[in-house]
Amino acid sequence: MKRENSKYDMRSCSLAGAVYGLGFIGAAVYYISQATGFWMGVIGFLKAIVWPAFLVYELLGFLGM
Numbered sequence: 001m002k003r004e005n006s007k008y009d010m011r012s013c014s015l016a017g018a019v020y021g022l023g024f025i026g027a028a029v030y031y032i033s034q035a036t037g038f039w040m041g042v043i044g045f046l047k048a049i050v051w052p053a054f055l056v057y058e059l060l061g062f063l064g065m
Contacts, residue, residue, distance in 0.1 A: 020052070027051040 031044025047054070 023051055024048055 028045055028048035031047050032041045035041035035044045
């Protein structure tokens with residue numbers, strides 16, 4: 001029975017991974033296209049890795065929490 005639950009958990013994580021992956025690609029394209037130099041592009045790439053943190057921070061600020 002644990003194996004079935006384990007397979008279910010793996011499937012639910014794959015959707016989250018796909019959403020994160022597409023978000024990463026979109027954020028990387030956005031941040032790198034806005035970069036004015038090489039190092040700003042590197043910083044943009046690093047920002048693209050942690051884009052969910054920016055999203056949650058801005059959402060909580062918008063909601064006044």
